[in-house]
Amino acid sequence: MIHVVFNEPDVTVINQAIELDENLKGDVVLIRDDYAVGPIQNLYLGEGREARKQWWSAVLAGGDYDGKADSGEVDDYKTVAELVGTMRRNPDEIIWIWAAQNKHDVSGYYWLLHFMKEFQGRVFILYLNNLPFINEKGQLFYPTWLSTIPPKEFLKAKKLARPITLSEFEVDPDEWIRLANEGKQVRILEGGKKLSQYGEEYYDEELKKFITGDWQKASKVINQFLSKARQTTGDAYLLWRLKKIVSGEGYDVQGEMKAMKDFEVKQKVGQPA
Structure with missing residues (x-):
């Protein structure tokens, strides 16, 4: 089993959940880029990847993360190539994609789906949207980030795993391409998996x-x-x-x-x- 997450703090909490339940045992793979902002047109072609890299270089220039876009530290294409290679070499391997109800996770899911279609039936989604959990104080809450969920609560969340359907593999990548062709740079989650887009000055x-x-x-x-x-x-x-x-x-x-x-x-x- 391979767990895929989209935020660095999620790696820790998923690993803590694995320690509590050996049935969750597996590697945790992190998709690092934030696909909720920036250009996303032609991301599956070299020119689109380079345009996004140049955009991030300009955004980060002179700031706290200056040079990070060019350091090779964030290379989701290398990560996904390794993921695809593992799936091809091991026909019994499965992937669980974890996503909470936030624009960052949902945008990452849309980007990733393009690479997963050949493994239909072996790729599962756990989308924790509008679902209540119990926090550390014993109170009911609706998490928008996986990392805010106590590790023990993931033992219940695992029951939500379901295969991504053939219909989703056909429709969702088309939705991502439609968003890409709008040429806007800020994506906001309206609910479910619906993303709306705005200009770079949105915030x-x-x-x-x-x-x-x-x-x-x-x-x-x-x-x-x-x-x-x-x-x-x-x-x-x-x-x-x-x-x-x-x-x-x-x-x-x-x-x-x-x-x-x-x-x-x-x-x-x-x-x-």
């Missing part, structure tokens, strides 16, 4: 609300956004957008606009909050 207006008339580190603005905004995304993307925002009129900046803790921002005097 800007909400992000602006956390820039006040007082000097604040960029890191504080971003952390405020992450803790209070209804729709959030990765801090690297938010840092890129914050730099775009404060480069315009209406804002003061002190320090070097590089990493989140390198500079401070505030509204100019007389600007509306």
Whole structure:
């Protein structure tokens, strides 16, 4: 059995669940890229992969993750090639794809499905959407991220595993291609597996609300956004957008606009909050 997840914290919690139930024993494979943002057109061709890599290079340039796009650390195509090779060499091997109800997991699922079609019947989905679980305090909650589910709760979640149907293998990749052809860069989960798309500035207006008339580190603005905004995304993307925002009129900046803790921002005097 191979478990596929889309967030680094999920690797830990799945491994903890495996320790509790030997029936879950298997390798945990992480898909690292965040397919909920950025260009996704022609991702299964070299030109599309290169365009996305160049986009990430520009987004990360000068920030906390500068150079990461070019380091080879994130190479989902290498990961999926190894996954496909394992499945071809071992006809009894199966894959469990774990996804919670968030745009990051669902976008990753859509991207991955293209490579899994030849293994129809051996690839299972565990989509934990709108399902209640018990947290560490014994309270009922509806998780939007796998990593927030206590490991023991995964022993119940495993019952949700079901094969991805032939119909899903036909329809879902077409939906991903449709989204790719729209040419937009921000994907938002509307419910179920339905994604809507918006321009790269989607988070800007909400992000602006956390820039006040007082000097604040960029890191504080971003952390405020992450803790209070209804729709959030990765801090690297938010840092890129914050730099775009404060480069315009209406804002003061002190320090070097590089990493989140390198500079401070505030509204100019007389600007509306």
